Amino acid sequence: MNPKLTWSLRRVWPGLIGLLALTIGIMLGLAPGRSSEPPPHARLVNRLPMLRPDYSDTVIPPNIAPLNFRVAEPGRAFWVEVRGERGMSIRIGSRASTVEIPAAPWRALLTTNAGSRIYFDVFAREPGGAWDRFLSVTNRVALEPIDGTLVYRLLGPLYNYYNDIGIYQRDLEGYRQKLIVDSSDIGHHCLNCHTFLNGRPDTFAFHVRGVAGPQPMILVQSNQVSRVDNTAGYFSWHPSGRLIAYSANKLSFFVHTTGEARDVFDADSDLKIYRVDANRVETPPVIGQPDWNETWPAWGPTGRHLYFCRARKQTLRDFRKVRYDLARVSYDLARDAWGKVETLVAAADSGLSASEPVVSPDGRWLLFCLAPYGNFPIYQPKADLYVMDLRTRHWRRLSINSDQADTWHSWSRNGRWVVFSSKRDNGLLARPYFTYVDEQGTFYKPFLLPQRDPAYYDAYLKTFNRPELVTGPVAVSRAALARAVLRPERVRRPASSVAEDQTPAAPHYSTAQ
Template identity: 25%
Template sequence: MRKKAFGLIILVAGLITAAFLCRTLRRNTYRIEDVLAVYQEDADYDAITIEHPLDQTLFPPEMIPPEFRWKDSASASLAWLVRIGFADGEPCMYYPAQRRKWTPRPEDWQAIKTRSLEQDAEVVILGISAAESPRILSRARMSFRTSKDPVGAPLFYREVNLPFLEADKDPSRIRWRFGSIASAPPPVVLDNLPVCGNCHSFSRDGKTLAMDVDYASRKGSYAITEVKKQTVLAPEDIITWMDQEDSHDTHGLLSQISPDGRHVVSTVKDMSIFVPKQSLAFSQLFFPVKGILCTFDRETGQFRDLPGADDPRFVQSNPSWSPDGEHIVFARAAAPDLQNTKHQGYIWLTPAESREFISTGEPFLYDLYRIPFNGGKGGTAEPLEGASHNGMSNYFARHSPDGRWIVFCRARSYMLLQPDSELYIIPAEGGNARRLCCNTSRMNSWHSWSPNGKWLVFASKAYSDYTQLCLTHIDENGCSTPPVLLAHLTAPKRAANIPEFVNARPGSIATIHKQFLDD
C-alpha cells in the first residue's frame, strides 16, 4: 500500500513539473515580428550588460562563433531577442535566446563575419517578459567588426591542472597544444611527461623549439630541437645550465632562444622566492631574487655570462630578444641580502624563508633594462624609459616582429602571476608607456605577438580562476582593441599559459616524442 501511495506521489509530482515546464516554455515562446511591433528605439528600458564580447571588439577572420553573454537587470525577463544590423543596408539578422547567452551557428557566424568585414555590426539584445503578448523590459547595445588581418599562425601553449601543488605532484597531467585559433581546441601534441616541463620558445622562422625539461634529475636541463611533424626530444638535444662555470646549483630560469636559433639566454646562479597558496586562481607566488644572465652558443657549445647583465648586486632575469637579435631586454632589481638564509647556493628559499621575506609587505620592484648582445660580449645595460623607475614592477617584455614596439607587464610588486598585472606598450627604444585597452579586470600576462605583428595573445583570469587566453588587435600606432576571449582553446578545469605564436602552419607539429626519457 505504501509503495502504491509513494508511486502516486511521484506520478503527481512529475505531472506538476511537466505542466510547469510546458507553461514556462509556452510563455517564453514568441514571434519575432510581435516583438519588433512593440519595440521602440527611443524608449527607456532597463539595462542589459553584455559581458562578452565587449563594445568595439575586433574579431580575427579565423574566429569561430563566440559566445555572447549578458546580465539582465530586469528580473522578469525570461526570453531575449538578439538583433544584428549591418552597414550594408541589407536586412538585419534576428536570433531568439532562451538563456542569458547565445552562440551563433557556424553558417550564421560566417555570414555575420562577411557582412561585418571592416565595418560595424550593431548588436541589440532585448529582454522580453513572459506575458501572453510580448513586452520589452530591457535592452543592450554594442558593436563589433571583423578584421581583414588574419592571425595567420598557430599557437603553442601549455594546459595545466590547478592548484600548482597538485600539478607539481603529477606533472604527467600537464599537456601542450598546438594549432590554429580556429580549432576547438587545438590537438594535444605533448602529454604524459613524467618530469617537469616549463618555459618554451621558438626561433623566428619557427624551425627550432626550445623548452625547459627536467632530465636525469637535473632542474637546469634544457631541450633544443628541430621542429618537425614528428618532433623528437632526444638526449643529444639537451643541455644543462649547470655546465656553466660555478653554476652547479641553477634552474636556468625563463630561458629564451634567439631569433636565428643559434643562441639561448637564461637566468643562472639564481635563487627564487616560492610560496604555495590555497587559492585556486593564484596558487603560488614565485619570483627570482638572485641571478645573472648567461648565453649558450649552439655552434661552439660554450656558455658565457653576459657582461652588463652579470652584476651580483642585482637580480637579472626574464630576458627577451629583439627581432634582429641585436639587443636583449631583461628585468632587473636590487638583490636582497640573503646571507642569513639556510639555502644559500640552492635554487630557491624554503617556504618558511620565502614567507618571512614577503611578510614585511615591502614591494619588490623590477625595472626593464636594454643591453646590446654584441655576439655574447654584452655591453652597458640602460634602463628603458617608461618601463623603469616608475614605482611599479616591470617585467615580461616582448618585442613586436617589426622591432617598433615592446609590450610588457606592470604590477604593484613581484613578477609572474600577479592579479593586478596589466599590459603596457612603449617604443622599443623606450618612451611614454601607454596602457593597452585590451586589459581585463584580473591578471594580464604571458603575451606573444603573431608573426605578422597584427595580433597579441595573452593570458587572463578575468573570466575564470583557470587561466584563459585572449586576443587583441594591435594597429600601426600601437593601439589595441578590446579582448576577444578564446574560451574554446582550453578544456574544462584546465589553465592555459605560456602561449606563443609560431611562424609555421597548423599541423606542422603533430606529436612531440619524449625520447630522452628512454636514455
C-alpha cells in the same frame, strides 16, 4: 518486436526527432541559422543587452571563430540577428539563452565586413509573450587577420600541483584544441615555459623540471627533436635561430598568511646564451654579473638588442623590497660583440618591478609587466601591462588592464594583435584575452577566447598559462617529444658542461610522426 523493425527505428528515430524539432522551430521562428522575420511589435529597451562573455564594443579579427554567447537577460525565448554594415546577416532563434552562430555564414559575414562594423540585435520574449528589443551591440572587424594557432599550458590553480600539466594548441578559426605534450607522457614531470622561433610551429623549445639530474630543454628544429641538458628558466630565440638566450634561476615557492597566498622568490639568476649550431653554452659577463639577478630575456625582432630584467641580489626576508629594472643590451651577431647595459625603466623611478618584456615585430612597441615587487607577477593581483614606444622611450599603463593580474603576453606576426593571460573573471584562474593594437599604439577592449559553449569557462577549473600566437599548427608528435625527455641516449650536451678533453655529444634526432 520484429528485430528488423527495431533496427530500422533506431536508424531513423534520431532523424525523426531532428525533423520534428526543426519543424517546431520554423513554426515559432526559432530555427537556428534560418531566415525569419524579427519578432513584431517589440518594445525597445534603451540599453545594451548583457552578453556572457562580453563581446561588445571591441575589435575582432576577420578569421576568428564564431563569438558564441549567452544572453544574460530573463526571457522564455530569444531571437538574435548578426548583421554586417556592408551586408549579410545571420538570424538565430532559440528557447534557450545560448546563441550558437553557424561557422560558415559567420566566416562569410566577417570576410564581407572586414574593415567595417557588425551588429548583434537581441530580442527577448517575456513570460507574458511580449518581446523586448535591446539596443544593437556593435563590434568592428579588423582588416588584419590574427595568427591561426594559439599555444598555451593548462594547469591547475595550486602552486604545488605540477604533475598534471599539458601544452595545448587551439585553432583560432574554430574550436579544436589538441594536446602537444602532457606531463603524463614524460613521467609526470613539470612542463615549464615554451617559446617559438618567429612564430614558426616547427621550431620551438620548452623546459622540463623535476627530472633526475640536469633539468633539460627540449629543442624542436624543423620538427626534429633533441634534448639539451643544463638549461633552465625562461627562453627567447634569436631571430636568426642560431642562439637562445635563457635564464638560470634558483626559485623558491613560499606562501603568505594573508591575501594571495602563493609567491615566488628568485634567490639567484643569470642569463646565458645557448649557441644552437655549436651546441655550446656561454655566460657573457655583461648579462651574468655576480651582484645582480638577471632574468626574463627577450630578443628584439632584429636581434640587435636583448631585453631583460635585473635587480640587486637580496635575501628572502626582504622579498617585498626586490624590484627589477627593465633593461637591454646591444649585440652584434656577426662580431659576437656585446654593448653596455642601458636601463629603460628604473625601479627606483617607477616604484614597481618589471618582468616579461616582449617587443612587437616591427620593433616599435615594448610590452612589459609591472608589479609591486618580485619577478613572478602572475600571483600578484596588481600586476598590469605597460607599453613603451621605443622611438620616444615614453611608456604608459594600458587601459585594458583589470583589477586582477594581467600578464603573459604575445604579439601576432603582423603586430596587430596581442594575447595575454588575465584573471579578471574570478581572480584565481587565468584566461586568454585578445586585444587589437593599431598603428598609433592604441590597445582596444579585450575579448575572451571564444568557445563553442559560451558557458565553458564557468565550470573549467584550469588556468591558461603562457599563451603564444603561432602561424600554424604544431605537427611534431607527442611520442617524439616524450622520447626526447625519457630516453637518455637522446641527450645533446652543451660543450660547457663536459670536460675539456671531450667532444660534445652529437645531437640525436627523432622526426615528427
